[in-house]
Amino acid sequence: MHYTTALTLLTGSLAIAAPLDGRAVTQFPKGTSWDIVLNTKSLELSDFQKAPGTAIDIDLFDLSQPTNRIAELAKTKKVICYFSAGSREDWRPGAAQFRPSDYGRNMIWKGENWVDVKSPRVREIMKARIELAAKSGCHAVDPDNVDGYSAYADYVNYLASVAKQNNLAIGLKNALAIIPAVLPNIQFAINEQCHEFGECTEYAQVSKANLAVFNVEYELKDCSHPTGVVLSSVFKPLDLDTVGGQC
Secondary structure (H helix, E strand, C coil): CCCCCCCCCCHHHHHCCCCCCCCCCCCCECCCCEEEECCCCCCCHHHHHCCCCCEEEEEHHHHHCCCCCHHHHCCCCEEEEEEECCEEECCCHHHHHCCHHHEEEECCCCCEEEECCCCHHHHHHHHHHHHHHHHHCCCEEEEECCCCCCCHHHHHHHHHHHHHHCCCEEEEECCHHHHHHHHHHCCEEEEECHHHHCCHHHHHHHHHCCEEEEEEECCCCCCCCCCCCCEEEEECCCCCCCCCCEC
16 A cells, blocks of 8 residues: 655664563454554544544554654554555655665556565564564554565564564455465454455454454445454545544
8 A cells, every 4th residue: 555645764763673571462353443544644643542443553654753653542542553564665764775686576656666575684674664663652563565476475474473572463464365374473454445356255264263354445335244254344545544434
């Protein structure tokens, strides 16, 4: 998911972070209500605090820099912190950390490229982002763009191990094909448009494991639950710049 916001995060600051010792990994049982707002440019902290739902998915960088608002938000919400784990975004200050060999073909959005998830440098960059999430007070991470190839299962499990070391929950974003391979290591799933694409039934394993399935639809407002699947659905504009829209 691409969104444009002015960021003031300095590249070097991604390297510093420490896990929140002693905090249990937050659980997201099926049926957990949620909201997702990734384009935060016109919103205040109070808007997020008033958002419907017990969990909220927000941009890690927007709310952690230059002033950390995540810790305050986390007092009343289960905060899921979004970042792209499968791509290099040239509008991020951290873009210079990637070597040319770390990324390849273009994605849909201008300035965004798939990364080599087997690259040790890419994994270190993402490890630092997870550590930043822990330091900022997030309860969980939402690593996006991990549905490019079947080989991403190993990558997601690596990210999950880093999240666990930092006492963070982690969700699987889309990537339906790798659900069985990563299910033991995730605490929730996030899906975009499973109703529109007829894919919601694929989450039966996740619901059976009593994990939340957070669904966002952009075109089709469908609040139904397929047999064996419990969805926590919201209907949003594509820019993901508004609060609310729960079923």
